[in-house]
Amino acid sequence: MAITFTDKWIEAQKPTGTRQEIADAATKGLYLFIYPSGVKSWVYRYRTSEGLRKMVLGTYPKDSIKKARADAGNAKDLRTGEQPKDPIAERKERARLTAEAEREKRRLEQVEAAKEQRLFQPMVERYLKEHAKARRSYVEKARLLGLFGDDSDWEIRPGSPVAKWGKCSIDRPALEWREDVRSFGKKQVAAGTGYLANRTFAELRGMFNWMHRNDILIPSPLLNMDVPFKGGETERERTLLNETERGTFGDELRWLWLASDTEPVFGPWIKILILTGMRQAKEVAAMTWEQIDQSDPEKPFWLIPDTAAKNGKPHRVALSVEAMEVLEGRGDRQGAQRVCLHHDRRHTDHSGRQAQEADRRLDAHYRREGTRRAG
Template identity: 25%
Template sequence: MLTDTAIRKAKPKEKPYKVSDSQGLYLLVNPRGSKLWRVKYRMNGVERKLALGSYPEITLAEARSARDAARRQLAHSIDPNFVKRQERIEAGIRASNSFSSVAQELIEKKAREGMAEPTLAKMRWFVKLLGSDYGKRPVAEITPQELLHELRKHERRGRLETANLLRAFASRVFRYAVATARAERDPAQLLIGALTTPRVKHFPAITDAVTFGALLRAIEDYQGDPAVMHALKLTPHVFQRPGEIRHMEWTEVDFGKAVWIIPEGKMKMRQPHSVPLSRQSLAILTNMRTLSGSGRYVFPSIRSRTRPISENTINAALRRMGYPKEQMTAHGFRTSASSLLNESGKWNPDAIERALAHMVAGSVRRIYNQSAYWTERVEMAQWWSDYLDELREGGNR
């Protein structure tokens, strides 16, 4: 049996030599003076060695404890070297993966799976909101208290919805980290109920026909970037989601069939959506084609034609026209259209819902709605654009 005194007295020789303890544990003394703990064992009839570390970093007592742990693994037919190798791999993975890198990996995975670009952009935005310092933290070391500290910053500024969305996003990142052996738990899950729940807010919208007509006249008089001008004019006619409009591509527009086909990757409900185009919509797009038809996007950014107009462009234009965010938003055009179309009493509510690309419960009914209401939707699109023209001219029917 070894003692600390015997270990200290073990001097290096010309060749490595062993100083045995018991039950396979020994100390390997090298010519240069290093003293390394080893455990000799047999697995499936084959002799193997397990490295435990060096003396004095690993004491005699610690070496014996590690030997005993290895013997318990062997008793259950578990190879200690395999366990150590797995632990080393997992430790390396944890140490080299920050929250931001894991989040980016998750975003790339979702992109390959077809997640809509607006949703991916929002996930990237969430990573930025959590901050660069937080993003550099090893994902396995982040505590619930640490995450709550970051979320409270947004809560104190009145951004209650943002704080809750950030918690939910962080939870997705942590769950992905657990699934890929970079973390052992989801600290964001433990914060459910810790944040203030925001009251549900509906997008501000103008639903009065006369007031909406005044808005249309303001849009007609708007002066600015041509892409923004045309996007503003088209939005009331097609009343699709702002992200879908600003990401519209020329390859999605069929002028011959008068239809805009939005691919499923851009749709919130992950289903392709066809939008009938009225004569007025086609005229707006025809004018825009002379300006951006050689590029990818119908409404390119003024800074780079390889990117669409920014997320807040339409809202910013509404503000410049004198419409505060409490009165009208880019998303509010959908509410305006839904309200005025339903008030007209001319159209089947299901056709209106389908035009808005709202999800219909039940796969059979969903398929039915996609086909059965197309003719009505085409008629409705033209009626709606004609109605908008009348409102813009100051009428109201």
Template identity: 25%
Template sequence: MSKNSSLGFSTFRELEALKPKEKRYSVRYTPSQKLFIEVLPTGVKSWCYRYTLNGKQDKLVLGHYPDVSIKDARQLRDEAASLVAKGISPKQDKTKPQSILFKDYGERYLEEVIKKDRKDPYSMTLYLNNDIYPMLGHLQLEQITVDDVRRTIWRKKEQGYDSAANQVRGLLKRMFDYAMTLGYVPYNPVLAIPVRHIHKAKPRDRYLSSDEIRNYYTTLLNSRVYRARKLGLMLSLLTLVRKSELLRARWEHIDFESRIWLIPETKADSATGHSREMVVYMSDQVIEIFKELKTIAGNEPFVFVGRKSGTHISHNALNTAQKSALALTDIPDFTVHDLRRTASTHLNEQGFNSDAIEACLNHTAKGVRGIYNKAIYEKERTEMLQKWSDYIFSVIYEPNLIFFNQSKAKSTAY
């Protein structure tokens, strides 16, 4: 191999200008000690850190450019140099187990980090079991590459869930940060995949017009989507609750006589980090929907029954049902969460008390108003949610008489 170590570069443009030759050659990155780019005849450019340990010279390949940027390469080089300074080979730390499966490490991370930092580890556990372990669980932790990580993240992205792909990336980054702390890996491969290339968060303002509500729900209710999922998407619009709260609904918290659905824990407040309970005042239509769901669920504890007894449906179940029906229409794209915004927008346009609407969304009012809002809007919320259900049914009932007649036939008395 030709080692043109006298050559050097220090800028992005100089790096881009390096062209392949007949033989492999290396060029030193002058701002960082012992960091080089190797250029192969094929045009592939690889970052390398050269070091001396125990009197022997060695080389650590840090990754390919442009997958690994100049900034990332410098950080990876510094991490490797720190190990060398301690007498530890960055290729293989002799103080750590020789091999550990990523899934085994993931379970340790779940117990030692996630469950200690989060009151509810549910979503992180889902990402591990559904998105990360199927792709990386069988691999040795120290052998996982940037390409392995990229495939894992892009699998979620290609499913159409950019925001979730970004969550997977964030979880993987934190997992590899902890693995570095434990000495399991010399560097974090997730750093080679910038957040900006995965997901750019944009404030959403999407809501459905009355015509879109009629067209979408007519299509949904006449589709082949499983009936319980159809009813779930109806409840999402009628009750204004979050999808996660709907998925985890339990029969023990639904009181048909008092017409109340208690949600013991909702999404944690961004200011305090604490969850809070919520009460949903059920309309006549919501009660009928829950009665039919009770017939479907039988003796199961959850309203929306999962594949295994005693479990609820998965995080993506309603997403899949919603997308299946949406694909049969020409309605612009929207998400399950947008149904909350749809309800809020229409209720505000119809002149209802904005504080009562915010209470139904379980948003925290600031200041003194927030202290009293918990109780004083019970009457307003009860009346408002009944009128909201009446309005929605006036929009969608007539085109779906067959569906609702079936619902009446299947419901049971309470």
């Protein structure tokens, strides 16, 4: 017997030991199946040349009476339309097409992700991680290519290769790479930084050669290219002057020390460089209070970890009274913070605007001090 379904009536129905099949009086072919487990399902029943078929539409109460009747009506329309179709076969075809569309979407996302990884900046980061990180020149390699700071959150140095080509595909035509790299080097030479141009070119060539060796990009587009600056590099002959040798100029190291007093950010850094003889990039710039041992107040020392030491081994540096005074005067007692350098990481980029301005101020004060002492 058919029943006109209502929520109150359906909720009152209890399961029995067998499956109950109850027809809806309002919609031909719609049934409510009540299983011994208590589950209540909507089913659309219809006949084909192959016999009686049952199409599950959903469950109650998740799917309402109104929705079940609408779904049953749609199934009937498919069977009785101008081009009759089997509702079950049609649903399977829609599911198949949806699955294919999802697979194609995932495939395209993977293609885009692969393209993203073949852009210049992600490839630079991969080169630094897989090839350069274990090398002593890691920080310098990153700087030449255009990255500085924390390798988990790199910052881009303006005017660098990464700033210029970061979003370019490494798969672009070799001639385009050669023309761009050649033009980049010429601009560096024209700006008076020929040595920097050669070192930047050497790092770019090294990275492309690494890609060639690892079958990432074959061949290297920079193969057989000449360095941009033909002047070559000469060994430094400049030494500090001492008034015993050049009486008219005085003690330059003393002038630099006095000039450093005028720089609250970079001054302490310069003094620690003078007092310890350590390197500025990976050692002094990364010094923390956790690395300073004052267990013996008379003999404090700085233990440089292997990750910052040039030779990759922990290194112990004695700290003089003067060095401790500089650190105490500028230091940040938070263990994870640098003690001799401004906390803004951009200040560790030696080609940054702040460093260049400080360099000009130091040079001017240094020259004034030298002129005054010489006079």
